[in-house]
Amino acid sequence: MLSNACKYAIRSILYLAIHSDDSKKIGVKKIAEELESPQPFLAKLLQQLSKKNLVSSVKGPSGGFYLSKSNLENSVWNTIECIDGTDKFTKCFMGLSSCGDENPCPVHFTVAPFKQKILHDFKDRTIRDFAEEIKLKGRRISLKDFEVT
Amino acid sequence: MLSNACKYAIRSILYLAIHSDDSKKIGVKKIAEELESPQPFLAKLLQQLSKKNLVSSVKGPSGGFYLSKSNLENSVWNTIECIDGTDKFTKCFMGLSSCGDENPCPVHFTVAPFKQKILHDFKDRTIRDFAEEIKLKGRRISLKDFEVT
DNA sequence: ACAAAAAAAGACAATTATATCTGTTTATAT
DNA sequence: ATATAAACAGATATAATTGTCTTTTTTTGT
Known part of the structure; x- marks a missing residue:
């Protein structure tokens, strides 16, 4: 649904939300390794x-990327807007x-409620909200530490 | 969500479902005009x-394209499989x-139920079902005859 | 039989998405 | 102050998607 670029971007932001703050910055290299995404491509995205x-x-x-308090108040929607644009969510299927x-x-009435729900989640919930849920419920944003048990 | 190719393909099939049968074939040119899609590109898709x-x-x-009785029993899912592949519906968001x-x-639990619903509609309903609903309820598959009143 | 109409097939072109590479700037630690 | 580590910026490369053009094959109406 989303472009690779956008998936990398969202996962990066969630990763930073959990692992960084203004006193703990993280470099592209580390982020790319953790998320198993192409490093130079991710660098471009982070710049955007x-x-x-x-x-x-x-x-x-000792520089790098991090999420400030105010960055945490953004929505996933903001990221999608920034990287992919939101046409695919707002326009007709x-x-x-x-x-x-x-x-x-x-297919309008099949797809419409789906769009509504997704829009709601992506617009109204903050990055902070997502990060909280990830920590609380153990959601997964990387494959790296995944072991089939 | 879908590629342009896939959108053209689905709309073509629905158009044919409504306007053609084995005694009334329709040429690419006509279909492309009706759907306002690029003619040679659509020709390729119809061949696929x-x-x-x-x-x-x-x-x-007096040849052309049409839907046979058995063509009408296919699902929209079959078309998506044929043109785009179904990864974007089956794989993680x-x-x-x-x-x-x-x-x-x-976002798994946000997206999962709607994947289910979409899959259900696209797999279980036939082209015939969709065509029936289009005729009955006046759904729109073209822009050509659309007038803002 | 023959001309014309249409799909089929294949080569080509443009654009966008994905990704890499190289060099420059800036901030920090020593 | 200086060396270094990191983001930043811009050029380049590759692949997929989208779209066009030309030729061939098949079928039908005359």
Whole structure:
């Protein structure tokens, strides 16, 4: 559904939400290893996110990326907007510009509630909320430490 | 969500389901005009669909594409399989291979029920079912005849 | 039989997504 | 102050998606 770029971006942000703060920055290299994503590609993404204030960064030795208090108040939606754009969530599943409740495409009423729910979760819940749930319930954002038991 | 290719393909099939049968074939040119999709691109897609027996065709004058009785019994899922592949519906939203009910990613329980619902609609309902609903309820598969009133 | 109409097939072109590489700037630790 | 570590910036490479163009094959109406 999402592009690879966007998946990497969201996972990075969640990773930073859990493992970083302004006194503990993390470099691209480390993040890329943890998430098993291509390092230079991820670097580009983090720069985009940084420009939009979705992540914070400092250069130089012992620098790196982290999430500030205010970064934590953003939504996943902000990240999707930044990387992919939100067309695929707001536009018609079948590509019809006039599709809506009054002029529904054949799958409109199948897809519409799904969109609603996803939009709600991605717009209204903050990164902080997600991070909390991840810590509390042990959600998974990496494959690295995954062992089949 | 779907690729352009797949959207064109599904709309073509639904168009044919409504307007064609073995005694009324329709050429690519006409279909492309009706759906406002790029003609040569659509031609390619129809050939792919034809190979998988999702549409029927005859060459020569007064030939064209149509849906046979058996074509009508296929599902939208078959078309998606044929054109896009179904990875984006079956795989984890965040790209984690181990994601599932036991090892959920952060959005797993948001996304899972709707995957279920979408899969159900796309696998279990036939093209005939969709066509019937389109005729009955006036669903829209083209933009061409759409007037803002 | 023959001309025309249509699908089928294959080569080509443009754009976007994905990814890498190289060099520059900036901040920090010593 | 200086060396170094890290982000930042820009150019390049590759693959997939989207789309076009040309030729061939098949079928039908005359």
